[in-house]
Amino acid sequence: MTTNNAYTYGQIARAIEHLTANFREQPSLAELAEKVNMSEFHFQRLFTDWAGVSPKKFGQYLTLEHAKQQLRAGSSLTDVAYEAGLSGTGRLHDLFVSIEGVTPGQFKQAGAGLVLSYGIFDSPFGAYVLGAINKKIAVLHFLNDGEKAEELLPIAWPGAQIQHNPETLQSLADQAFPVTGTLNLPPDKPLALLLRGSTFQLKVWEALLKIPEGRLASYDQIAEAIGQPTASRAVGTAIGSNPVGYLIPCHRVIKKTGLFGGYRWGTERKQAMLGWEAARLNR
Missing domain, CATH: 1.10.10 (Arc Repressor Mutant, subunit A)
Structure with missing residues (x-):
């Protein structure tokens, strides 16, 4: 690291x-x-x-008015961006990410019989723990002060065998946060995520992948995009439980008033991500 x-x-x-x-x-x-x-x-x-x-x-890029402008500009988000997926929507997220949910049996067993390899790596937004099962990213958790990877990982996958093995994960870390800031992977080599979640959570997390880099969406827009317009509160809960930070861009969801709202890995980190992406897009 x-x-x-x-x-x-x-x-x-x-x-x-x-x-x-x-x-x-x-x-x-x-x-x-x-x-x-x-x-x-x-x-x-x-x-x-x-x-x-x-x-x-x-x-x-951090002002309330800018956030409101982004939301207003995102009026076509539901019609266009969510249909278009990731293709061509941003520099870093030209990286193709695919989500695979565990089977119902694996979900119930909470990873029993599986090996979760992990390592701690560096990013533009601080240190993070990366966990993977069979080369599929299962956890990307930014470390706040005092947090230890060894204590976090069993919470996410309580039945899995936890192994510290950063060497085998270096290629995944390089893809998640390329040194050059830009990465174009061929379509046949997606960066795969393996997630434990309900059907509703998986739908929400998949919708987040379709928000273009440098753009914002509201909780209401996400609820509409998954076909459950009255479920914005449940959407917020699902977003708050996102196990793969940044690659599943929950930081791009803010309140419909334009306020940034909270973030699992700290409000300052969310603001840093949003400003960093907006700056990259508008350079």
Whole structure:
């Protein structure tokens, strides 16, 4: 595991937290740099290297009005994006992801008889634990302070045999977060996910895959997309239990008012992901 990205993300996250809380006052570069104990020059360079845009421009992607504009622009989301799937909808998510649910018997056994290999890796959004069964990603969990992979994995797959084996997962980690930021896999080589979930949860998680990178959807829009327009609360619960962070982009779902809402792996991380994707798309 490398730590450079994790450390950089920690610095950036603190700046984003301050920027988000005070965007109406438009914090100056000097103010943001002071919050992370850096010189203005070093902070500007670090932030721009990470996001691809200046802190000022990034702040524009985090405003409430921008979120509302995205939702309004997504009026065709249900009609177009959910029909189109992932093809051509974003740079990183040109990566083709396929979902496979476990059988009812495997679901009941909670992974008994299966081996869940795991490792801890680095990403633009901090360290994460990656777990896979037979080369299919079963867990991608961003690590918050104090969390340990050894304690998290049995919760997700209580019956599986847990093995620390990062070497066998390096190729999957490289596909999940390519070093270059862009990856085009041939159609016959999808990045496969193996998920334990109810039929309803799987439908919600599949719908999330169809939200284009840099775009947003509301809980209501997801409920409509899966044919259950009155189930927005249940949709929110299913999104909150998503076991594969980022690749199943639950961070792209916000409240219909434009507010970002909560996130399983921290509000600052969600804001970082949304701003990072918007910056990449609008560069």
